[in-house]
Amino acid sequence: MGRDFNVRLLRISVFKHATEDLSKVRQALLNILPQTLRGSKILAEEVVKGHHGNEIRIFRLELHGDEALKTLIHIICSLDESDRRLLKLSVGDRVGDVKSHLYLRLGKQEAYVGRLTIRDGSDVVRVSATVEGCRSLEDINAFLDELFKDC
DSSP states (O other): OOSSOEEEEEEEEEEEOTTSOHHHHHHHHHTTSOHHHHTTOOOEEEEEEOTTSOEEEEEEEEEEHHHHHHHHHHHHHHSOHHHHHHHHHTGGGSBOSSTTEEEEEEEHHHHHTTOOOBOOSSSEEEEEEEEETOOSHHHHHHHHHHHHHTO
16 A cells, blocks of 8 residues: 555444354355455344344444455455545445545345445445554545555
């Protein structure tokens, strides 16, 4: 990367509702990772109760350093051109109050079949990246431009 950007932490999470197949939801999360990391990662699992008492499982994975950067590049480069344009156009809605945090939502159903797409609904795999060196929206845009060059 050209500037002093570094992905310090990448958090990925997905909800599995009672009507969904456990193995398919886990696979949707794992499909977000580069092929070389998929077999070596263990997902954290938490069981919670929904509003109506239904069981919801939350799967989480945290990556740091090089694995975090490699995975974020994989995600960005797996998006098609229209999703990358959408990401750039909506980046202001995808950063937190702390401008070093970038938030993405990827379609869970699409991820299960190996296709990564930007989605803003609730049936998604959530991705949160903490990017060192980003302090403003302009920095996040410059960071994304650097990532796009790797695609």
